[in-house]
Amino acid sequence: MKAHLTSINDIAKALGVSASTVSRALKDHPDISEATREKIKAFAEKVNYRPNALALSLKKQVSRTIGIVVPEIVHHFFSSIISGIEDIAYSKGYRVMICQSNEDLAREQMNVQALLDHRVDGLLVCLSKSTNDFNHFLSVYRSGIPMVFFDRVCKEIDTDRVITDDFNGARLITSHLINSGCRRILHLGTHPQLHIGQERLQGYLQALNDHKVTPIPELILRCDTPAEVHARKDELVKLAKSIDGIFAVNDSTAVAAMQILRNEGFSIPRDISIAGFGDDPIADMIDPQLTTLEQQGYQMGQEAMNLLLERLIDKQDITESRVKIFQPELKIRKTTRAMAMK
Amino acid sequence: MKAHLTSINDIAKALGVSASTVSRALKDHPDISEATREKIKAFAEKVNYRPNALALSLKKQVSRTIGIVVPEIVHHFFSSIISGIEDIAYSKGYRVMICQSNEDLAREQMNVQALLDHRVDGLLVCLSKSTNDFNHFLSVYRSGIPMVFFDRVCKEIDTDRVITDDFNGARLITSHLINSGCRRILHLGTHPQLHIGQERLQGYLQALNDHKVTPIPELILRCDTPAEVHARKDELVKLAKSIDGIFAVNDSTAVAAMQILRNEGFSIPRDISIAGFGDDPIADMIDPQLTTLEQQGYQMGQEAMNLLLERLIDKQDITESRVKIFQPELKIRKTTRAMAMK
DNA sequence: AACGATATCGCAAACGTTTGCGTAAAAAAA
DNA sequence: TTTTTTTACGCAAACGTTTGCGATATCGTT
Structure with a gap:
């Protein structure tokens, strides 16, 4: 038929x-x-x-569709962002096309190209971990298609952005660890080329400095997924004896580390305190509940879409690029001890 | 510009x-x-x-785009399905448009309409919980656009489907609970109009019957989200004293229930055994790890897309509708006791 | 009766692409 | 040299929609 x-x-x-x-x-x-x-x-x-929406878009030279490029929708943070984007988009009569880069540069390039081919009116993107070349975004920028980055942004291109104050968040939660008595804090970080990785590392270092704690290079690892935690289990277990805290770059990594440590007989938070980043749903479901930083993904998505909409509607009169910074909120739960001092 | x-x-x-x-x-x-x-x-x-992909689609009368309608991408099961769909679609040169119904019928109807407006070549859909009217799908069916349902299917329309053997899964895991000594098993189920809800309930009842355990109507509740678990906390706590097992319709509900029970002083699985459904990542991350059923979301997505592709390519020569049934695999972990008997 | 005004509609171009067909020029065959 | 074939291109229609403009009627005015 x-x-x-x-x-x-x-x-x-x-x-x-x-x-x-x-x-x-x-x-x-x-x-x-x-x-x-x-x-x-x-x-x-x-x-x-x-x-026929295709004929309409062709005729009007406007698709009322915006493209989203995101690393992986399986992560709660990203899917909440998408929900935030969608809700605003729908209410203004826009549709979205969602693409996953799977943290892969080549795939990300394909995604961007495909979205351009479909003549999206604007782009909302979060960089993949492996993105070290920005030409695909540069050509979008030069062709004048509005684009706003969120979370993992591209500082090489001057566009609107919506970000978390990663530096401040990391500083905040590391300070909390120190205040609760930790002195040898392991940092499980992400790729150094990622801006958010840099910021969180710097925030961690700043907090150490704030409290006159000497940073220990051996306690800074690149390890940002549960899979990597398990792969480097031996290394982690060996380190465990000499540390009293962990600050992981995200919650799933923190939880994976906790799992291993508890199996090795360590008590959380008595022997080792643990802190994450992101307030993933698991943070609240595990026992002990994970101390972490709440990142308002849904609101960030809304904000990103709003920034884009302003560009789409009042095309001309926005010249300077805008940056929205969300302050992550400290969620002190059970994997860290109560403050030892004020 | x-x-x-x-x-x-x-x-x-x-x-x-x-x-x-x-x-x-x-x-x-x-x-x-x-x-x-x-x-x-x-x-x-x-x-x-x-x-210009729009012009091409208009000219060729083929968009090489397929539409996905899913309740909520924040759920791991659905986002894995989407990944499975996408990977197959990409490899065959197809793009996807993803829509969320948010478990809302009206939104689902809008989604379907919007996808048709964009002239998708085919539809992949999972029903929302509140869908009790199928006219929007009927008109898709009548217009001859290939459509395959997955997980929550529409048995009123004769299309291809990809489903989990919910009955068998529920029977399997309930049997496991009984074999490990449980006799008064609380079932936290979902909306009765959902086919999967019916099947899981029937599987639960069948297992009771298999083992000559008398079902207790008071132990069958409609409660399928962590939010609802917390809303009905008092009820749950009151019941807790009289039960020795829980079979929840999904993992997040099971975990939420476990959280409350432990706070009330119950020991899992000594006092109460708990089983979920779906093998969400949290099942493996919490302590004790949750006994559950693995649903192969990624593979289900792949299979659904393959069924659709066959319709798109050899349009004519498939007349009968096909049903792919995935057998969920029992994942016995720590929230249930070891088998008491064979 | 002749005129202008208004109401109601169709033509055709345009958006970007594909493709059957026609055609001019060049090459090959006679 | 004439005829036929081949080469290399353009025209125009089509996909579905919108819209400026032109074209008929019909009406009301003198």
Whole structure:
């Protein structure tokens, strides 16, 4: 069975009028008599006519569709961002096309290209971990298509951005660890080329410095997924004897580390305190509940979409790029001890 | 700045040839001389020409895009399915448009309509919990657009489907609970109108029957989210004294229940055994680790996309609808006791 | 009766692409 | 040289929609 949705031409032919008359009748153009208008509307209703969005976009040179490029939707943080984006987009009559880069540069490039091919009106993107080349975004920028980065942004290109204050968050939670008595804090960080990785590391170092704690290079590891934690289990277990705290770059890594440590007989937080980043749902579900930083993903998504919308609607009058910074909120739970001092 | 991507006509004008010549040159049509072809290709490369996917879809009457309607991407099961779908789709040159119904019928109807408006070649859908009207899917079916349901399927319409053997899974895990000594097993189920809810309930009842355990109506509750668990906390705590096992319709509900029970002083699994459904990542991260059923979301997504692809490619020669049933695998972990008998 | 005004509609171009067909010029065959 | 074939390109329609403009009627005015 061939799937032919009825078009304006079909209606025109069936009713013995021209396509332009049908088009005008359907949108209540005054040039059309009431009789014809009603006839056409009734028929369109009957055959369940729906305008072809592709033809419309082509004609209007506007797709009312925006593209999203995100590392992986399986991560709660990203899927909440997407929900935030979608809710705003829907309410303004926009649709979204979601692409996953799977943390892979090549895939990210393909994604961007495909979205451009589909003539999205704007782009919302979060960089993949492996992105060290920005030409695909540069060409988007040069072609004048509005683009806003969120979370993992591209500082090489001057666009709107929505970010977390990673530095401050890391400083805050590391300070909390120190205040609760930790002195030898292991940092499980992410790729150094990631801006957020840099910021969180710097925040961690700043907190140590704030409290006159000497940083120990051996206690800074690149290890940012549960899989990597398990891969480097021996290393972790060996380190465990000499540390009293862990600050992991995200919650799932923190939880994985905790799992291993507890199996090795360490008590959390008595022997070792643990802190994460992101306030993933698991943080609240595990026992002991994970101390972490709340990142307001949904709101960040909303904000990103709003920034983009302003560009799409008042195209001309925004010249400077804008940066929205979300302050992560400290969620002190059970994997860290109560403050030892004020 | 206006965003005008260069078209075939732009190239034609710039080079003083016709649009048809450009079109043919770019796809190595033999009618075009090598000189012209090279000239055109070089220019196209220089200006970074990319065909307009909208125009192509309109012309070819094929969008090579498939629509996905899913309740919520924040759930790991659904986002794994999407990944499975995407990977197959990409490898065959298809794109996907993802929509969330947020478990809401009206939104689901809008989603379907929007996807049809964008002339997707096919539909992959998982019903929302509140869907009790299927006319939007019926009209898709009647218009001849291939559609395959997954997980939460619509048995009112005769389409391809990819499902989990919910009955068998529920029977399996309930049997495991009984075998490990449980006799008064609370079932936290979902909406009765959901087919999977029915199946899991029936599987639970069947297992009781298999073991000559009398079912207790008071022990069958509709409660399928952590939020609902917390809302009905008092009820749950009161019941807790009289039960020795819980079978929840999904893992997050199981974990939430466990959290409350432990806070009330119950020991898991000594006092109460707990089992979930789905093998969410949290199942493996919490302590004690949750006994559950593995649902192969990624593979289900792949299978669904493959079924759809067969319809899209050999349009004609598939008449009967096909059903792929995935057997969930029992993951016995720490929230249930070891088998008491064989 | 002749005129202008208004109401109601169709034509055609445009968006970007593909493709059957026609055609001019060049090459090959007679 | 004439005829036929081949080479290499352009025209125009089509996909579905919108919209400026032109074209008929019909009406009301003198």
